[in-house]
Each structure stands twice: as C-alpha cells, then as structure tokens.
Amino acid sequence: MSKELLFISQHWDIEFNHAAGETASVFFKAIRERKEILGRRCPACKRVLLPPRSFCERCFVDTLEWVKVGKEGTIEAFTIVYEQFRGLPKPPYAIAYVLLDGASTAMVNFLKKVDLNNLQEALERIKIGARVKVVFKRKRRGRITDFWYELLHT
Amino acid sequence: MIQAGIIGIGQTRFVTRRDDVNLGELAREATIIALEDAGIEFRDIEAVVFSLALDALEGMENAERWCVEAVGGCKKPCIRVHMGGATGGSALHTGLFHILSGLFNCVLVVGAEKMGETQDAQNILNLIFDPVYEREVAINAINMCSFQAIRHMRKYGTTEYHMALVAVRSYKNALKNPYAHIKKEITVEDVLNSRVICYPIKLYDCCPRSTGACAVLVASSRFIKKLGKKRVAWISGIGSCTNSYFMGDRMDNSGLNDHADAEGLLIAAKKAYKMAGISDPKKEIDVAEIYAPFTSTELAAVEALGFCEKGESGICNEKGIFDMDGKLPVNPSGGVLTSNPISVTALVRVAEAALQVTGKAGERQVKGVKNAVATGEGGSLQFYTVTVLSRGI
Numbered sequence: 001m002s003k004e005l006l007f008i009s010q011h012w013d014i015e016f017n018h019a020a021g022e023t024a025s026v027f028f029k030a031i032r033e034r035k036e037i038l039g040r041r042c043p044a045c046k047r048v049l050l051p052p053r054s055f056c057e058r059c060f061v062d063t064l065e066w067v068k069v070g071k072e073g074t075i076e077a078f079t080i081v082y083e084q085f086r087g088l089p090k091p092p093y094a095i096a097y098v099l100l101d102g103a104s105t106a107m108v109n110f111l112k113k114v115d116l117n118n119l120q121e122a123l124e125r126i127k128i129g130a131r132v133k134v135v136f137k138r139k140r141r142g143r144i145t146d147f148w149y150e151l152l153h154t
Numbered sequence: 155m156i157q158a159g160i161i162g163i164g165q166t167r168f169v170t171r172r173d174d175v176n177l178g179e180l181a182r183e184a185t186i187i188a189l190e191d192a193g194i195e196f197r198d199i200e201a202v203v204f205s206l207a208l209d210a211l212e213g214m215e216n217a218e219r220w221c222v223e224a225v226g227g228c229k230k231p232c233i234r235v236h237m238g239g240a241t242g243g244s245a246l247h248t249g250l251f252h253i254l255s256g257l258f259n260c261v262l263v264v265g266a267e268k269m270g271e272t273q274d275a276q277n278i279l280n281l282i283f284d285p286v287y288e289r290e291v292a293i294n295a296i297n298m299c300s301f302q303a304i305r306h307m308r309k310y311g312t313t314e315y316h317m318a319l320v321a322v323r324s325y326k327n328a329l330k331n332p333y334a335h336i337k338k339e340i341t342v343e344d345v346l347n348s349r350v351i352c353y354p355i356k357l358y359d360c361c362p363r364s365t366g367a368c369a370v371l372v373a374s375s376r377f378i379k380k381l382g383k384k385r386v387a388w389i390s391g392i393g394s395c396t397n398s399y400f401m402g403d404r405m406d407n408s409g410l411n412d413h414a415d416a417e418g419l420l421i422a423a424k425k426a427y428k429m430a431g432i433s434d435p436k437k438e439i440d441v442a443e444i445y446a447p448f449t450s451t452e453l454a455a456v457e458a459l460g461f462c463e464k465g466e467s468g469i470c471n472e473k474g475i476f477d478m479d480g481k482l483p484v485n486p487s488g489g490v491l492t493s494n495p496i497s498v499t500a501l502v503r504v505a506e507a508a509l510q511v512t513g514k515a516g517e518r519q520v521k522g523v524k525n526a527v528a529t530g531e532g533g534s535l536q537f538y539t540v541t542v543l544s545r546g547i
Contacts, residue, residue: 086274106402
C-alpha cells in the first residue's frame with residue numbers, strides 16, 4: 001500500500017443580505033442623507049451609545065432618544081496594519097476607535113490621510129488623545145464605510 | 155456535597171497540519187490517551203462535551219457530528235460548546251455542571267482543531283464582527299488585541315520591550331513541553347525586530363495556528379473513590395464573565411471596565427477564588443496557565459488575576475516573577491503563544507494546570523503546586539472563564 005495521502009480542496013461561497021434593522025437604518029440614513037452622526041441615549045445611565053443600539057447593555061432598558069453627536073472627537077485606541085490578510089484591505093492601513101464629542105462610547109472606523117509607510121513617523125501623529133474629524137464619502141450608500149476619520153491639525 | 159476532579163488528560167503534539175487523520179480521529183487520539191491516563195474505558199464515559207470553536211476554521215458546519223462517534227459518544231448525551239477562544243474553558247465548566255448536577259459520574263470533555271487546512275484564519279476571524287457596524291472596518295482577531303495593547307501602553311507605560319519579555323519566556327518554556335507547536339529559542343531583539351503585523355503587535359507577539367486535540371475526563375468524588383484514583387486535580391473553583399460586545403463601550407473614560415484591563419477576567423477570577431477559598435492569589439496560586447494569544451493579552455491578564463497590581467505586569471516581567479524559577483510561574487507549557495489550536499486552547503490550559511497539580515508535568519513541572527489557575531478568553535476580549543484546580547479539597 002502506498003503511503004500517499006490525498007487532499008480534497010473545497011471553497012465556501014455563501015451570500016447574505018443582512019437587515020440593518022430599525023435602529024441602524026436611522027443611523028445610516030442620517031449619514032447618507034444629512035452627514036449626521038446619531039447616537040442613542042440610555043434613559044437610565046444617560047450614556048449616548050455609539051454606534052446606536054436599541055437597548056443599554058448595562059441598564060437592561062430600551063433606548064429611545066436620538067442624539068446628534070459632534071463630527072470631531074478623540075482617538076481612544078488604534079492600530080496600524082502592515083500585514084496582508086486574505087480578503088481584507090491592502091496594507092498599510094490604520095483603524096481607530098474614536099470618542100466623538102457628545103458620545104459616551106467610542107466607534108471604530110478607518111483613519112485615513114496619514115502616511116503610514118514609516119511606522120515611527122506615523123506614531124508621532126497617531127496617538128491616543130489625538131483629535132480627529134469625521135470625513136464623509138461623496139457618494140454615500142448607507143453603511144459604515146460612508147465615513148472615516150482624519151487627523152485634525154495636520 | 156458532590157465534588158468533581160480531573161482524572162485523565164490527553165493531548166496530541168500540536169503541529170501545523172495533520173494530514174494522516176480527520177478531525178474526529180484527531181479527537182480520538184487525545185481521548186484514548188486520557189482514558190489510559192485515568193485507567194478507565196470508553197464504556198465508563200457517561201456523556202460527552204465537545205469543545206469546538208468556529209465551524210469555518212474546520213470547513214464544516216456542526217463538525218461535532220463527524221467527531222462525536224470517534225470519541226465514544228454514540229448512545230450517550232452530547233453537547234457541543236462554542237465560545238470562541240473561551241470554548242475549552244466553557245466546555246470544561248459544562249462537563250463540571252454535568253457532574254455537579256448529580257446526573258453523571260464521568261464525563262469526557264474533548265475537542266480537536268485543524269485550522270491549518272484553511273489558508274488564512276484572519277478572514278474567518280473578521281467574520282466574528284457584526285455585519286452592520288464593525289466588520290467592514292477590517293477588524294480581526296489580531297488587531298482587536300492591538301486596541302487593548304495600545305491602551306495598556308498609554309495607561310500604564312507598558313512597552314514593546316515588556317511584551318517581548320513575555321514572548322521570550324513563553325518560547326523558552328515551550329522547549330520543555332513535548333506537546334508544544336513552536337519550539338525555538340528567541341531573544342528580546344528577535345521579538346522587537348520581528349515584522350509589525352498590527353501595531354503594536356509584531357510577529358513574535360502572536361500565537362501560531364495549531365492543529366491538535368485535547369481530552370479531559372471529569373469525574374465525581376464517588377466515581378473517583380470507587381476507581382481508587384489518588385492523583386486527582388480537584389476543581390475547587392470556577393468563574394465566568396461576559397463583557398460588552400462592542401470594544402468601544404470599554405473606552406468611555408469612566409475608569410470602569412477599561413479595555414486596557416481585562417475587567418471580565420478580573421470578575422471571573424474573583425468568583426473562582428472565592429469558591430476555592432483563595433484570598434490572596436499572589437501567595438496561594440502556585441502556577442497559572444493563561445489564555446493569551448498575544449504577549450500584550452498576558453500582561454493585562456496577570457493583573458486581572460491579581461498576580462500584581464494594575465499596570466505593574468511589565469515591571470514584574472522585568473523582575474522575572476512569572477519565570478519558571480520566579481515566585482509565580484506563568485505558562486510553563488509555553489502557553490498559547492507557542493500552541494494555539496483554538497477549539498481546545500482553553501481546555502489545554504486546564505489540562506496543563508491539572509498536570510501541574512498532580513505533579514505529572516514532567517520537565518515543565520513547578521515544584522510543590524497546591525493550587526493552579528487556568529483561564530479562557532473568547533470573542534473580542536468578551537467571554538472569560540477561570541478554573542482553579544487544587545491538590546485537595
């Protein structure tokens with residue numbers, strides 16, 4: 001008997017059409033139609049949740065009130081990706097969690113318009129605490145990639 | 155009151171690929187080793203808890219279907235557990251609940267991982283993020299930990315050098331673990347000079363993708379007495395805690411639940427210590443097997459486990475406190491940094507802690523272990539499990 005081991009190559013190809021739901025639909029429509037970022041306030045702890053959710057995970061109550069937050073904010077965490085991952089963007093790219101003015105929680109998105117080719121130089125500019133602004137795409141489709149962050153004072 | 159202990163352990167050598175066996179056959183290898191270790195047979199197993207994480211990593215939905223008969227599960231109750239990286243910890247707890255319910259006396263907790271059969275795990279791990287708000291921002295299992303690392307650095311002055319110390323120690327420990335996947339000596343310079351993957355995480359700050367299996371037999375005190383088993387790792391305390399889904403919720407500057415710290419782990423550990431009657435983990439825990447797929451994850455974890463104050467993990471690593479000859483050895487096995495078979499990684503932590511408690515850890519044995527702690531961590535630092543094992547109860 002030969003000791004040759006055989007292989008079975010397979011590929012998964014599955015499509016989904018995810019419903020954004022009522023809450024995220026309001027959020028995405030405000031971005032698409034008015035370039036506004038909306039959070040949801042918890043009636044109990046008063047936190048403004050961003051991205052908006054229909055409930056507060058800490059107080060267990062439904063959120064009802066929409067709150068327009070600022071289009072500027074502060075970097076709370078970031079990473080700069082230099083590795084190519086299958087199916088993910090071509091590196092380098094930066095991702096940041098930003099606490100927008102008026103929001104109580106940080107929201108993640110790409111941080112663009114920074115030269116990332118030299119890590120040390122990039123780190124001089126991208127820091128926790130650095131101020132950023134929201135920049136909207138010209139053609140908006142009603143999804144999270146309709147906007148990104150850019151550093152202020154550059 | 156029913157007490158539960160670990161009576162048998164089986165691990166396969168962790169490797170990049172195993173082309174000679176399928177997933178179930180791999181789980182069977184570990185099961186047979188565990189049965190021999192316990193001195194019991196397939197027919198003694200009353201129920202099976204199957205530890206299996208992301209289906210897409212195996213390329214099969216409900217792959218426990220394919221595997222459970224290979225581990226002696228036919229005609230017996232079976233539960234599959236999937237909690238991401240915490241899977242093995244939650245699976246062990248599920249096995250324990252079977253025993254504590256009084257309905258079962260001997261339960262097999264087993265799983266296997268063959269993630270080496272897919273090309274790039276990170277495009278699958280990107281899928282653990284919701285399709286509405288976060289997935290399109292290219293988050294994956296590596297950079298989600300970068301966010302924690304960068305906050306820890308900012309908050310406490312932790313450095314890439316401190317992270318490197320964790321890698322060097324883990325790699326060194328793995329040299330004495332016959333099951334470890336990555337076996338080579340590295341220096342601090344090697345880590346610091348390795349290529350940046352997702353800053354501040356570099357190549358040697360990352361775990362590998364491993365293939366292998368682990369089996370743990372959990373039994374009731376009654377079963378153990380009947381068997382006459384002497385070297386038992388008693389499960390003296392467990393804790394589990396879930397954090398928010400959104401990492402951004404832990405960046406609100408309230409000082410509560412900061413993403414820099416593993417707050418979920420801290421809460422889970424407090425519960426487990428209380429149950430085990432441990433009031434000072436620094437003194438009473440003799441060894442720890444921590445689920446830390448990245449060096450930075452371990453730095454936050456040792457603080458949450460109460461092995462040092464918040465923000466002091468970097469300095470403690472400089473002092474060698476967590477080295478094999480230090481006060482509180484961490485990951486004598488080499489940990490997740492040198493072997494990460496996701497479906498069973500947290501179960502391996504329990505297995506390794508059990509080996510330490512029963513004095514069967516071979517060359518990686520820490521002397522005089524009375525209490526050992528094992529952790530699991532799943533999702534975006536979301537699900538935590540803590541298990542305390544003791545020589546006696």
